[in-house]
Amino acid sequence: MAGAWVFAEITRDGPHPAAFELLAHARSFDDDPTAIALGQGATEAAAELGAHGAATVYACDDPVFAEHPGRPAAHVLAGLIEAEAPDVVLFAQTYDSRDVAGRLQGSIGSALMGNATSIADPRHARAEIFGGTKIVDVELAGPAPTLILLRPKSIAAEPTGGTARVVPLEADVPEDIRGARIVERHEESASGPRLEDAKVVLAGGRGLGGPDAFAMLDELASVIGGAAVGASRAAVDAGWVPYSYQIGQTGKTVKPDVYLAAGISGALQHVVGMKGAKRIVAINKDADAPLLAMADLGVVGDLFQVLPALTEEIRRRKGS
Amino acid sequence: MNVVVCAKLVPTGTPTLGPDHLVVRSGTDAALDPGDEYGLELALQLTEQHGGDVTVVSMGPDEAGQAIQRALAMGASRGVLVSDPSLRGADALVTARVLAAAIGMYPFDLVVAGVESTDGYTGTVPVTVAEILGIASVTAVRRLEPSDAGARIERMTERGYDVYECPLPAVVTVTAGSVEPRFPSLKGIMQAKQKPVDRPSLQDLGSRDLTATQTVTAVTDAPTKAGGEVVQGDEAVGRIVELLAEAKVI
Structure with missing residues (x-):
């Protein structure tokens, strides 16, 4: 039996939803995966992790992991790996988890594969490249465990109703390796559903021409109800909306029932984050925009007329 | 403040794979990764305000010299290119080991990189470099200024941003859009040709264990989604409403 570990990222709102997906990936080749949960709320998260198939949860509630993201978690993981010798550690492809994986690779010298979409066993995984147009099968060598980062939403979480054995961990993190420390947190007040959970996602791109036009999407979202507003990287890089809006390779992956893109041409970097949507509507004045070609419904027209009329x-x- | 900037040469068009399943590098158009220009700009601004030099380090084929020339033309003082046929197909770990060894040859207070490359998107190499160098790191940085503790850094999060106090030296990755990268001036382009570019060998770097741990065993085309209907402006509203109704979201 392959020893599969899952790094269950603990956020301020509990376990990251991707942790449950990682357990589903792990259970495709290991009936009894282990989850590692580090941070305030870890012990409490163990019940939910167990209910999604974790047989064992190593949990540590020490605040050091939230105050110093990355390095302490990699340090504790490295120690645990030395003691327990797992075959593979799965991470979510999020900023925080991938920092832990990158650190860990530097200390243990294992193979690390990013952007995987499925895993066959600890040495074989699959990824999509070039905006999801090619699938590559990858074989991993080097010392165990392999480190594999899986893209969120590449598999559905599966509740098993199980109960995990909880093993409390001590955080033994020397002062000199703690690294950068968070001294302030700033969160935008969010209203409505999270982008990742919304049934309808309305996304704006360069074609919106500026920040003010996002108000059209906000209004449409509120009329539909249960819709969330996102953006392409171009709109985020231009500073029109915050990074939390970004959908794509960098940013969030969404799989809503309906994805409506306004003024987004459809660069590969964006498509990776939304191609799993059940229905895609694209509005663009350029009939050659790549997103029109992959949309279930493509609208060649002026979004400044279509959006208000639709609302x-x-x-x-x-x-x- | 001396800053080392990591730079990567990436294909500019849609990349293609050769028979060995590696990205075709020779004979294709390539340029300094646009994602690297933000970190470079931040580094240039920091050294302009606080003194010090910017050294740009790249690992890649000989053509990666173009990426270094671009960085030198923007204002970096020195280039470092590590190029060796044995590095073709290098994975994240090999890349990190080589970069860490090359960076270690120069004085630095800060190492700057892009958040992830525009061709590979793995996004772990900079933190792995930090671990090998045994120093702190902060990723997805949008602002950095020197402080008593080292640097005060703003990092983007899924919800907003966090402020860090970070000891130096450190590795940071800089997000796109955080600064406006300058265009090289004609004078800068001319001066770049006179600037030193070091080419350390792998022996100079003392790098060991540079065997890639990842092998691509198969490449297949992903199933493509057939496009649907395309309508013009005046029909649009009715058709979108029908689709939303079919999806039972209105």
Whole structure:
């Protein structure tokens, strides 16, 4: 039996939803995967991790992991790996988890594979490259364990109703390796559903022309109800909306029932983050925009006319 | 403040794979990764304000010299190119080991890289370099200024941003859009040709264990999604409403 470990990222709101997906990946080749949960709320998270298939959860609630992201977690993992010798450690392809994986690779010298979408066993995994147009099968060599980062939403989380054995861990992290420390946190107040959870995602790109036009998407979202607003990297890089809006290779991966893109041409970097949507609607004035070609419904037209008219029509329907 | 900037040469068009399953590098158009220009700009601004030099380090084929020339033309003082046929197909670990060894040959207070490359997107090499060098790191940085503790750094998060106090030396990765990269001036391009570019060998770097741990065993085309219907402006609203109704979201 291959010893599969899952690095369950602990956020301020509990375990990252991707942790449950990682357990589903792990269970495809290991019936009894182990989860490692580091940070405040880790012990509490163990029940949910167990309910998604973790047989064992190593948990440590020490605040050092949230205060100093990355390095202390990699240090503790390296110690645990030396003692327990797993075959593979799975990470979510998030900024925080991949920092832990990168650090860990530097200390243990194992193979690390990024952007995987599925895993066959600890030495074989698959990734999509070039915006998801090619699939590559990769074989991993080097000392165990292999480190594999899986893209969020490449598999559905599967509740098993199980219960994990919880093993408490001590955080033995020397002062001199703690590294950078968080001294302030700033969160944008979010209203409505999270981008990753919304049934409808409305995304704006360069074609919106500036930050003010996002108000059209906000209004449409509120009329539809349960919709979230996102953006392409071009709109985020231009500073029109914050990074938390970004959908794509860098940024969030979404799989809504309906994805409506306004003024987004469809660079590979963006497509990776939304191609799993059930239905894709693209509005673009350029008939050659790549996203129009992959949309279920492509609209060649002026989004400044289509969006307000669409909002008005849905309001009228709902009102009647 | 002396800054080392990591730079990568990436294909500019859609990359292709050769029979060995590696990205075709020769004979294709390539340039300094646009994602690296933000870190380079930040480094140039820091040294302009606080003194010090910017050294740009790249590992890659001989053509990676173009990426270094671009960085020198933007204002970096020195280039370092590690190029060896045995490094073709290098994975994240080999890349990190080589970069860490090359960076270690120069004085630095800060190492700057892009958040992830525009061709590979793994995004772990900079933190692995930090681990090998035994120093702190902060990723996804949008602002950095020197402070008593070393540097005060703003890092983007999924919800907003966090502020870090970071000891130096450290490795940081800089997000796109955080600064506006300058265009090289004609004068800068001319001066770049006179600037030193060191070419240390792997023996100079003392790098050991440079065997790649990843092998691509098969490449297949992903199933392509057939496009659907395309409508013009005036039909659009009715069709979008129908689609939303079919999806039962309105």
